[in-house]
Amino acid sequence: xxxxxAEIRGLAKAEVFSYLxxxxxxxxMIDLNVRxxxxxxxxxxxNRAEHFFRSTFxxxxxxxLPADFYRFANEGNISGVPATYIDPDKxxxxxxxxxxxxxxxSPSYTIYDQLVHTLPNTTTILISYYQMPTNLSxxxxxxxxxxxxxxxxxxxxxxxxxxxxxxxxxDMAKQLNLTAAEQANAQxxxxxxxxxxTKERQKGSV
Amino acid sequence: xxxxxxxxxxxxxxESGVVGVSEDASTISIQLNRAYQFAYQYCLDHFPWFYVTxxxxxxxxxxLYSSLAFPFRKLHAIEVPTATFGMAREAGFDEYFYINGIPxxxxxxxxxxxxxxxxxxxxxxxxxxxxxxxxxxGDIADTDLxxxxxxxxxxxxxxxxxxEEIVVLNAMISAYSRHMQVSELNMRQQDDMISLIGAQQDxxxxxxxxxxxxxxxxxxx
Numbered sequence: 455x456x457x458x459x460a461e462i463r464g465l466a467k468a469e470v471f472s473y474l475x476x477x478x479x480x481x482x483m484i485d486l487n488v489r490x491x492x493x494x495x496x497x498x499x500x501n502r503a504e505h506f507f508r509s510t511f512x513x514x515x516x517x518x519l520p521a522d523f524y525r526f527a528n529e530g531n532i533s534g535v536p537a538t539y540i541d542p543d544k545x546x547x548x549x550x551x552x553x554x555x556x557x558x559x560s561p562s563y564t565i566y567d568q569l570v571h572t573l574p575n576t577t578t579i580l581i582s583y584y585q586m587p588t589n590l591s592x593x594x595x596x597x598x599x600x601x602x603x604x605x606x607x608x609x610x611x612x613x614x615x616x617x618x619x620x621x622x623x624x625d626m627a628k629q630l631n632l633t634a635a636e637q638a639n640a641q642x643x644x645x646x647x648x649x650x651x652t653k654e655r656q657k658g659s660v
Numbered sequence: 661x662x663x664x665x666x667x668x669x670x671x672x673x674x675e676s677g678v679v680g681v682s683e684d685a686s687t688i689s690i691q692l693n694r695a696y697q698f699a700y701q702y703c704l705d706h707f708p709w710f711y712v713t714x715x716x717x718x719x720x721x722x723x724l725y726s727s728l729a730f731p732f733r734k735l736h737a738i739e740v741p742t743a744t745f746g747m748a749r750e751a752g753f754d755e756y757f758y759i760n761g762i763p764x765x766x767x768x769x770x771x772x773x774x775x776x777x778x779x780x781x782x783x784x785x786x787x788x789x790x791x792x793x794x795x796x797x798g799d800i801a802d803t804d805l806x807x808x809x810x811x812x813x814x815x816x817x818x819x820x821x822x823x824e825e826i827v828v829l830n831a832m833i834s835a836y837s838r839h840m841q842v843s844e845l846n847m848r849q850q851d852d853m854i855s856l857i858g859a860q861q862d863x864x865x866x867x868x869x870x871x872x873x874x875x876x877x878x879x880x881x
């Protein structure tokens with residue numbers, strides 16, 4: 455079970471509170487910062503351990519992409535037979551070139567119109583893809599909704615979100631009526647969390 | 661995020677910035693639309709399949725861009741299933757002939773060819789098939805702004821989600837630059853704005869950096 459929207463918001467808030475107890479950011483702004491932090495961690499971790507985000511879905515010809523589709527992962531199969539991804543500009547060859555015809559024993563798939571298309575067209579294919587983190591910044595997302603990020607990334611997302619919140623607070627210093635001391639504190643927190651975040655990223659295994 | 665979400669975030673961040681900038685919804689939309697155009701270029705490089713769109717055509721030789729469902733950006737491929745090989749190829753210079761100085765194509769059944777010019781794609785011979793092209797969400801002009809805002813407002817799929825912060829930062833830079841031009845700022849305020857724009861630019865560069873390295877590792881499209 456990964457962290458929920460309310461939990462990670464609470465953690466980011468707690469980090470902010472520890473440096474700036476009197477400053478209050480509205481929830482939607484914190485959620486946006488959590489979202490950006492998640493995307494930062496996601497793109498970074500895709501480089502290190504893309505298998506964490508690899509998932510599969512079953513698709514018939516013309517099926518929609520899953521809502522959390524980030525991009526395809528170059529793997530698919532039909533009843534155990536490997537299916538390759540091809541660009542749409544290769545469709546014609548696989549349909550009409552007698553030496554390269556797509557068949558159920560040599561299937562392919564492609565994506566256009568943001569839909570899955572299989573070759574041969576009647577085939578249902580199991581496709582491997584990268585899953586995007588749940589959009590926790592969406593106001594319609596319930597507070598008890600869990601993120602799809604691996605649980606071990608919670609701490610680094612928390613640090614990243616706090617770092618982004620401190621940046622937001624510095625940007626909004628005038629609006630939030632921050633005193634000079636509070637501004638200095640926010641600046642110090644930004645630097646500290648920047649270092650913690652970098653250190654945690656360096657520590658990442660794999 | 662859709663256009664409405666972007667509007668909320670940009671408005672909040674501008675109004676509550678170190679130098680508070682307040683803009684009406686229409687101006688905010690213009691800044692955002694410019695930012696979409698900027699991010700689109702990156703998105704097209706990183707996620708080309710995100711924009712590939714199909715268009716079926718029946719026994720025609722010329723397809724006008726204006727007849728397509730989405731604004732045309734770039735041709736991807738033309739599939740002609742009745743031909744020996746199912747893809748039309750781009751005509752070579754030796755395959756043109758001229759009538760009254762106007763170039764014509766010398767394609768034939770089994771060997772279809774095409775040319776792309778300013779406003780249309782011409783296929784020779786006239787045939788049935790599917791056109792694959794990279795769509796765009798439209799260049800925004802003042803006259804069609806309202807229609808575009810309405811469309812973009814409900815559409816989550818303008819840009820790949822990896823580009824959200826890039827859009828907001830870019831729109832902030834545009835908004836600050838505009839503020840500098842239209843407001844009567846004293847020297848001190850101008851300096852503040854310049855350093856604010858510089859700070860956003862630094863943030864933008866930092867956001868773009870991981871996308872470049874990320875692209876190298878993930879299997880290519």
